[in-house]
Each structure stands twice: as C-alpha cells, then as structure tokens.
Amino acid sequence: MVCSSHLKTVILQAGNIQRVTQGLAQFANLRRSSTTISVARYSSDRIFPSIRKMMVDTNMAASRGLATNTSSESDDDGGYASGGWKSEDGKLSCGYSSFRGKRASMEDFYDVKTCKINGQTVCLFGIFDGHGGSRAAEYLKENLFKNLMNHPEFLTKPRLAISETYQQTDSDFLESGKDMSRDDGSTASTAVLVGKHLYVANVGDSRTVLSKAGKAIPLSDDHKPNRSDERKRIENAGGVVMWAGTWRVGGVLAMSRAFGNRMLKKFVVAEPEIQEQELDEEFELLVLASDGLWDVVRNEDAVSLALSEEEPESAARKLIETAFSRGSPDNITCIVVRFFHEVASKPQPETQSETEIELQAQTEHETETEPEITTESETKPEPQISTESETKPEPQITTESETKPKPQITSESETQT
Template structure:
C-alpha cells in the first residue's frame, strides 16, 4: 500500500538519503487511526535522478471517504508535475498546473475512484538547494531554522475561505461540538476529488519556495492527525535532538498518539545536516 523506501521490511516505516549530499536524509512513519475504515493516509518519500538533477520527492496524501484518491495521487501526482514542460524554468506554475490537471483526471475517473477525496502536501527538493512546497487542505509542511518552526503550507479551512465557498453557492456549517464543514460535510475547503462537493470546493494549491541554507535544519511533512494535537513549534522541539530522520518521524507519531490523536497519522522528516 505505501511506497517502500530504504531497506526496511516494514511498509509503514522507511528511510533514504541523497546521493548528492551525504548530509541530507529522510525518514517516514505511518500509524493507522482508531476509525473502523482502512488506512487512508498515503505517502511518497524518495530521491530520484531526473535530467541530470537530483530531486527529493516527498508527499503526504490524507484521504477521506475511501483510499482510492490518495492511492491515485501517490502513483500519479509527481509524475504529472515532472511531465510539465516548464518544470525546470517555471517550477511553481508547473506544480499548480499539474495539481489542476490531476484533479480534473480524478473527477473524470469518479466512477472508478469513487466519491471520496484527499488533501495533499508535496515538497520537491531540487539539487539539495531549493525546496518547492505545495498543498491543498490541512496536511502541513513545517521547516525548522535555527530551532524555530516556520510553516511552509497553508491550512485550507472552511472558516477562512467561507466567502469564496458562499460565492460558489455552497455554505459552511458550524454545528455545536463539530468542526466547520463545507456543505455540512467536508472539514477542509480545498482538496482533490470530492466530485459531489466540487462546485463549492477548490483544488488550487498554495505554492511557495524555500532556499535551504546553513540555518535550515529539517522539514516535517505530516497529516492533520499530527497537527490536531501539536503546534508547529512543539513538533520541532519534539525531534530537534534526534539525529536519525526515521527515528524522528516515528517519535512524532508516537507523541501524537500519547496526546490522544485518533486519526491516521503519517509523517516524513527530511534532515539537512
């Protein structure tokens, strides 16, 4: 189900490293939540040589109402991004376009992939120097620089995008004891898929770039199963003294469980030292 990376025989845990810089490593760990349905978190974590460059490809896909959409994203989203002709010259635009194209394909395949959807956060590390982050939904990317957490993605929540949702003819519910939801159903305002809600949802990603410098220590990518119970700074503090990337990712998931997170939790840590 998950992408196996490194020498681990455990599909829910793995690690790898850059060939270009021996200091850059990654590790990941996934834990299924307490719900009755199958695991709906999928991830990608690997280094790949493309056109004479090294790319670190990292992503968290947190599905809802089934695992078919995150499974499809795991297999296709990076491929679609790298197929964009201007990927090397206009990377941010290429990523945005590939997100849109991928979402259109998912909607066309709704009979096969079902009515569910998925959030996404993707990080592409180009030649160990430039990090391009994109996201839809509430899976999040956070970088640690000199011990300080800096969020690189945007949580797309119904309350913050209420006006846009209403302009498209939708509504944001706010029932007591529940989180705000688009049309009373979905707790994020942007996602892949979700054909029945698509008129009121966006799949336009937030995209940003970050240059990796000497003060850049590591990046955390994780699904909301982690962020519901930890602040960005708490997550950074939790692993700042753990040298090995996979151990750091595992420690974060364990800490989220200790804090009573009941959701699926997936986490990738990319270390720059």
C-alpha cells in the same frame, strides 16, 4: 440490575480501551527493535507487507531516472510502517512513519522520490490524507509526482508546473471515477526540492513545517472553511459554510480544498497554495504530516521533537508515537527531511586554517626582510626622500665633475624645494 444502555456503554468503552492497548503494545514492540531499521530489513509482520527498498527505474525516457519508495499503505492488522532514505552525496536524508491508529481503516498515503533531470538533483516528498475512502489518496501517491516530472516546464517554471499538475491530476482522478458512486477525496501537502530551492504546495489540512535555527516556520496554511478568504471564495461560488460539530462546506466537508469530492467540486477546489524558500545553513529539517499529527502536536513541539533525534526515521517515529499518546483519533503519517549542510562545510575550516598558516608564514618572512621593504615604502613620501637624496649625493657629484650634471641637479632640487 444493570440496564441495557449502560451495559452497551461499558462494552463500547472496553472496546476503545482494548484498541488503545493494542496500539501501545505495537509501539512497545517497535521500541524493542533497532532504531536504524531500513526499508529492506523491516519485519513484515509489524508493518504494511509490501514495503520494498527504493528502486531506480533505468528507463530515462519514461521516468527521467526516478528513484522512488514504492510502498503500500493497506494492511490487514493496522500495523506500523517506518523507513528511511539518504541521498548519495550525504547532504539529505529522510525518514517516514505511518500508523493506522484508532481508525478502522488506513486512508493515509505518503510518497518519497528522487531523480536527476538535466544534471539537476530533484527530491519530492508528499503526504496524502484520504477521507471517505482511500482511493483518492492512493491515486495521488501513484500519479501526482509522476505527472509533475513529465510537465514540460517543471525546471523552468516550477511554480506554474506544480499548480497545473495539481489541478490536472484532480481532473484525471474525477474522470477515472465518473462511473463510480463513491465521492471520496484527499489532501496533499508536498515539498519539491530543486537544488537549493524548496517549493511547498498544499491542498487541504495536512501541513508542512520548516525548522530554521530551531524555530518552527509553517510553509502551508490549513484550508479550513472558516478561514476568511476561503469562506468568501466558497460563498462567492454559491456555496455555504455551516457549523456541524466543526465548520464544514455545505455542512459536510471539514476542509475547503481537496482532491476529489465530486459533489462539492464547485466549492472544494484542488488549486494549491505554494510557498518558496531558498535553503541556507540555518535550515535544519522539514516536517510533513497529516492532520492526525497536527491536531494534537503544535508546530514548535514537532520541530523540537524532531531535532531531538539524530536520525530522521527515529524522529518520524517519535512524532507518530507522541501524537498517538496525546490521544489523536486519526490515521497519523509523517515525513521528516533533514539537511546536512555540515557535510559540504566541514572542509572549509581545514582550508581556512591552512590558509591562515600560509599567511602567518608569509608575514613572518616579510618581517625578516622588513628593512628592504621599509626603505622602498619610505621613498614614497617626497619631502623625506628629496632631503635625504639631495644632501648626500650633491657633494659627491660636484667634487667629481662640475660640468653639466650640476645645473640639472640643482634645478631639480630647486623645483622640489
């Protein structure tokens, strides 16, 4: 006879196995589809139903020519979202994937936008990982980049604009939910590319990693309560960091910075840490992801996996699948941004070869006329010229006329000798 507690354990384990099996089946279906699935053509029965192709808002005063991917991360069957985008000049492309995984609900959101401001191309990428509900993450998706674009000093002082926008958006979110009893929150890891200048801002434990010549360079540092500087800040504000399965603020929240979280707002701030990079030919790609990926995939592995795929959408999907196969229990969302420096540099070898051919032709022509050039160059050394010129012309001049030129010539030769 089987006891009831043992039977309950068996049922729970069977349920978990069934959930994992369903997830793997979704990946199997996904692999059978084309690896170049676009947002407009992706089958709606396997992804979030309201994925739409990137649209351009023509109201320049309202959105500054913002082009954005408007997709909803709420879905009935916990499916898989995937898509991609490429810039008009071909120098930049990105792919994104989002998977509910083993969680009962989806609380991850992502955003990809691009626009031109005063002739300057601006691209924005963001990962928002909600906790305690999806409302905060969804609010960030709808408002964070929009608020940043409207900041009056966005182009002139981007670091200041990003910092102020993060904190103001947090205040706006708290104000919008002041009559609600919910206390949800969200992380935010964003990358803003203005020309060749990259600004990465982070709040929480989502993460952004850059690949430079195949090497993984983290551009954000997870905000964990046990980080020495974060713990000191929390304790100076009157808070406490406790161990409850992991280090938590007040024994509740496993991150030290976040949007929302009204009850812990005094300690859990939304002030971002910002890192800046100027991109060059060695920078290959950027990976932004929620902690559902980073909990089981190292930075180096993420970069290696992303580089192994030619298309960034395929890279994002591969990272999601890898994290799930390694046992990630969380929602998993990832954006991969690839830089194509070779598009701009391809013509250079051709122009260089043409110039080399021209130089070779010039040198060949110069070698043919070498006697004339050498006689001109050899006239510069005074000792050689003076001896040659004075010996030959002097008898001719003296024989033709012995008048005034002779004293002048001899005086010049005497001064030279």
